[in-house]
Amino acid sequence: MINSLCIIGVGLIGGSLARALRATGYCKEVVGGGRDPQHLQQAVDLGVIDRFDTDLAAAVAGADMVLVAVPLGAMQTVFEKIRDHLEDNAVLTDAGSAKGSVIEAAQRVFGSVPAWFVPGHPIAGTENSGVSASLPDLYHDRRVILTPMENTDVSAVSRVRRMWEAAGAKVTEMDSIHHDAVLAATSHLPHVLAFTLVNSLGRTGDREELFAYAAGGFRDFTRIASSDPVMWRDICLANGDAILLRIDQFIEDLQALRRSVQEEDGERLLDLFESAKQVRDAFIEK
Amino acid sequence: MINSLCIIGVGLIGGSLARALRATGYCKEVVGGGRDPQHLQQAVDLGVIDRFDTDLAAAVAGADMVLVAVPLGAMQTVFEKIRDHLEDNAVLTDAGSAKGSVIEAAQRVFGSVPAWFVPGHPIAGTENSGVSASLPDLYHDRRVILTPMENTDVSAVSRVRRMWEAAGAKVTEMDSIHHDAVLAATSHLPHVLAFTLVNSLGRTGDREELFAYAAGGFRDFTRIASSDPVMWRDICLANGDAILLRIDQFIEDLQALRRSVQEEDGERLLDLFESAKQVRDAFIEK
Numbered sequence: 001m002i003n004s005l006c007i008i009g010v011g012l013i014g015g016s017l018a019r020a021l022r023a024t025g026y027c028k029e030v031v032g033g034g035r036d037p038q039h040l041q042q043a044v045d046l047g048v049i050d051r052f053d054t055d056l057a058a059a060v061a062g063a064d065m066v067l068v069a070v071p072l073g074a075m076q077t078v079f080e081k082i083r084d085h086l087e088d089n090a091v092l093t094d095a096g097s098a099k100g101s102v103i104e105a106a107q108r109v110f111g112s113v114p115a116w117f118v119p120g121h122p123i124a125g126t127e128n129s130g131v132s133a134s135l136p137d138l139y140h141d142r143r144v145i146l147t148p149m150e151n152t153d154v155s156a157v158s159r160v161r162r163m164w165e166a167a168g169a170k171v172t173e174m175d176s177i178h179h180d181a182v183l184a185a186t187s188h189l190p191h192v193l194a195f196t197l198v199n200s201l202g203r204t205g206d207r208e209e210l211f212a213y214a215a216g217g218f219r220d221f222t223r224i225a226s227s228d229p230v231m232w233r234d235i236c237l238a239n240g241d242a243i244l245l246r247i248d249q250f251i252e253d254l255q256a257l258r259r260s261v262q263e264e265d266g267e268r269l270l271d272l273f274e275s276a277k278q279v280r281d282a283f284i285e286k
Numbered sequence: 287m288i289n290s291l292c293i294i295g296v297g298l299i300g301g302s303l304a305r306a307l308r309a310t311g312y313c314k315e316v317v318g319g320g321r322d323p324q325h326l327q328q329a330v331d332l333g334v335i336d337r338f339d340t341d342l343a344a345a346v347a348g349a350d351m352v353l354v355a356v357p358l359g360a361m362q363t364v365f366e367k368i369r370d371h372l373e374d375n376a377v378l379t380d381a382g383s384a385k386g387s388v389i390e391a392a393q394r395v396f397g398s399v400p401a402w403f404v405p406g407h408p409i410a411g412t413e414n415s416g417v418s419a420s421l422p423d424l425y426h427d428r429r430v431i432l433t434p435m436e437n438t439d440v441s442a443v444s445r446v447r448r449m450w451e452a453a454g455a456k457v458t459e460m461d462s463i464h465h466d467a468v469l470a471a472t473s474h475l476p477h478v479l480a481f482t483l484v485n486s487l488g489r490t491g492d493r494e495e496l497f498a499y500a501a502g503g504f505r506d507f508t509r510i511a512s513s514d515p516v517m518w519r520d521i522c523l524a525n526g527d528a529i530l531l532r533i534d535q536f537i538e539d540l541q542a543l544r545r546s547v548q549e550e551d552g553e554r555l556l557d558l559f560e561s562a563k564q565v566r567d568a569f570i571e572k
Contacts, residue, residue, distance in 0.1 A: 073552075103411050112460075123501045143499055159510045185487050186500040190507045192543060193479055195562040200539040201471050202565040211569045213429055214472040215409045217510040221476045225504040225566040229559035236555050240547045246486075251537060253486040257478060258533050261526045266359075269522050273515035274482040279488035280511040 002027035002163060006063035008056060008078055009034055010043045010124060013095045015134030016068045020167035022126045023136050033059030034070075037199035057085040065163060069095040072234035076105035083109055093118045093163075097231070098149045098182060099176035101238035115153040118160040119176060120146045121183070122169060127226040140168035147176035147221045184242035188235055189250060191244065194225040195232070288313035288449060292349035294342060294364055297327045298411060299381045300558070301420030302356035304334045306453035309422050319345030320356075329417045343371040350356055351449060355381040359522035361515045362391035365398045369395055379404045379449075383469060383517070385433045385462035395473035400440040404446040405462060407469070408455060413512040426454035433462035470528035475536060476519055478529065480511040 007014040010032040018030045032040045032052035040052035053059040060066050060082045068078050075096060077233065086092065092114065096102045099119045106113050124142040126133060144164040148157045161171045174182075201210050236243060260268040291298040291307065296318040304316045318326045318338035326338035332461065339345040346352050346368045354364050361382060378400070382388045385405045392399050410428040412419060430450040434443045447457045460468075487496050522529060546554040 045290065047491070100317040123499055125503070127503070142501070145499065173464075182492070182496060182499050185490070185496050186504050190483060190504055193483060193540070194507060195534065196540045196543055196558050197476060197559050198480060198562040198566045198569075199558060200536045202561065203539075204471070205469070207565070210468055213409055213431065213468050215428070216570065217413070217513075218472050218476055219570070220506040220509050221480060222566050222569070223506050224560045227503075227563070228557075229556055229563055230391055232559050233552050236547050237550055240550060243547055245543065247540065249549070250483065250486045251540060251544075253489075254479070254482045254537060257482055258530065258537075261522050261529055261533070264523055264526060266519050266523055269519040270515055273481050273487060273513075273518045275488065276511045277513070277515055278486040279314070279493070280484045280508050282498065282562065283484075284462065284505070284512070 002065045004029045004031060004063045005067075005163075006031045006033055006060045006066045006186045007049065008032075008059065008066065008068045008082070009070035009074075010040060010049055010052070010131050011069065012129050012131070012133045012138075013122060014067060014137035015043060016124075016136065017046045017067065017069075017132040017163075017167055018043075018178075019136035020139060021133055021163070022047075024166055026163070026166035027065070029064060033060055039131065041269060046131060048131055056081040060085050060090070061087070063087060064089055065159065066090055067095060068092070071228075071229060071231045072096050072098060072101055072238040073230075074160075074234075076104050076109060079105055079109040091116050091118060091159050093160045095120060095122055096238070097121060097235050098189065098239035099179045103149070103176055113149050113151070115151050116156045118146055118148055118152060120144060120160055121179065122164065123187075124169075127223050129228040129231070132187050135165070137168065139164065140171050144169040144171045145179055146171060146173045147179050148173060157161070180239050180242045184239055184246045188239060188243045189246040191224050191232055191248065192224050192236070193250070198222050198225040230273045231249075288544045290315045290317060290349045290351075291318045291336065292319055292346045292352045294318075294345065294352065294354045295356035295360075295369070295415050296335055296338070297355065298415050298417070298424075299408060300353060300423035301329060301407075301417040302410075302422065303347035303355075303453055304329075304447075305422035306421055306425060307449070308333075310452055312449070312452040313351070317345055317349060325417065334417055334420060340492060344372050346376070347373070349373060349455065350375055350377070351445065352376055352378045353381060354378070355404060355426055357514075357517045358382050358384060359386055359516075359521075362395060365391055365395040377402050377404060377445050379406045379446045381406060381408055382524070383407060383521050385465045385474065389433075389435070389462055399435050399437065401437050402442045404432055404438060404442050406430060406446055407465065408450065409473075410455075413509050415514040415517070421512055423454065425450065430455040430457045432459045433465050434459060435462075446494040465521040466525050466528045470525055470532045472527045474525060475487070477510050477513060477520070477531040478533065479510050479520055479536070484508050484511040485536060486538050489505045495554050512539045
């Protein structure tokens with residue numbers, strides 16, 4: 001159980017956790033922190049949080065659990081603002097899509113990574129953003145990855161784990177570097193490709209006509225290109241090395257397929273498409 | 287109205303048209319043609335077609351409308367088999383995803399492209415294939431593109447148009463070369479990218495783990511990689527030139543984004559993602 005949960009950044013991710021935990025009664029109070037009072041008032045009006053404070057020092061006062069759910073580029077500033085105001089018994093966690101950069105930001109602000117800081121990442125979301133898009137069941141049966149350090153307090157990890165489990169999530173732990181490599185492959189690369197595809201088509205003169213003849217496959221394929229640009233800029237800056245590796249591997253594979261098209265190598269093309277279908281169908285069965 | 291509709295290739299595309307036209311009573315009879323009697327019997331059992339013949343010469347006998355809905359690589363063989371058996375009043379059309387190669391196949395088989403052949407392409411489908419995946423409303427409000435030639439009979443075009451409209455589709459006409467360029471961009475390139483992404487991740491050692499942490503965005507993004515491999519091999523062979531152009535443009539754009547990641551150019555990344563989101567959101571509003 002959480003007494004007072006402070007969520008800094010009440011958007012899709014933070015708002016959905018607040019909704020889930022309020023619905024189950026897992027926390028007595030949810031306090032929102034952030035920059036925009038109108039946005040936070042909307043979160044109160046929607047019943048997502050109990051109250052808010054735009055002064056983050058005041059927002060974390062009394063909180064035994066603090067979740068920072070802001071874009072990666074804003075993590076360090078938030079850590080700086082709350083550093084001297086966290087309660088003695090407070091556990092700090094975050095929801096960043098890359099973990100190495102958040103750990104580095106914590107190290108810079110706190111001197112060393114505090115034992116009561118548990119880096120975390122809920123693998124959930126939609127292409128929509130903002131508190132109005134938040135859903136109480138967003139985390140139901142979804143994965144949350146925690147990336148504790150060697151010195152992280154075991155009971156702090158346990159408290160964060162139980163919070164996400166109370167929201168319906170399946171929690172696993174892994175090394176932060178491994179997390180960043182896995183997510184570069186399964187999330188960051190696909191987003192980069194979707195953004196690039198839309199731009200690539202968008203910059204042709206006949207854009208309107210192109211989109212008029214796009215079918216459902218195109219809509220699904222490009223859904224993630226409607227995701228929040230600031231969030232994705234920050235992810236590309238925070239996890240650049242892992243993303244570059246995946247982009248390079250993808251270009252290599254695309255060049256190989258390109259050669260098969262150019263050489264009209266039907267056998268090779270069939271092989272490629274069959275293996276992709278097999279892998280993808282197997283993924284969906286799970 | 288159609289008296290007897292012969293559909294050669296009773297899969298997702300042919301089967302869905304048959305279901306739609308039987309539901310509205312737009313044709314008196316639907317005859318299936320194809321190679322696999324078990325598959326065709328399944329189509330009869332599902333109520334998709336009235337009867338079938340694996341001898342295509344017999345299948346087209348008595349038909350005033352013949353739709354060939356087979357993979358592009360099988361078009362020429364089908365044309366050869368039916369050439370001397372079509373009724374005098376029959377209109378021939380097809381459902382191929384690329385039009386240039388079908389027109390060339392017709393030219394080779396018939397000597398010149400017949401005035402009663404109307405090349406066509408319904409822009410609809412799902413990642414599933416086969417008659418069991420066919421749906422009566424697959425074409426509802428979807429586009430069908432016809433690419434008649436200069437010598438194509440106007441009344442033949444009109445009969446094909448009315449058939450698709452009876453199935454709920456919105457029919458437009460364009461030049462076959464333009465069709466192939468548009469579809470390379472909006473359909474063929476996205477499929478190539480999805481197949482490549484799945485293979486690119488699939489060939490890494492930690493595939494199982496990668497997919498365990500893939501979220502909904504990944505599922506949507508890779509849905510089209512579950513499409514029929516034979517169909518897509520044929521599309522890549524049939525529309526290779528247009529696809530190569532689009533792959534090259536995409537790689538150029540991806541390299542540009544790659545440079546922004548490497549140079550940690552946040553401003554440029556934000557520009558790219560904002561413009562993609564804007565274009566994609568505008569597409570969805572339509």
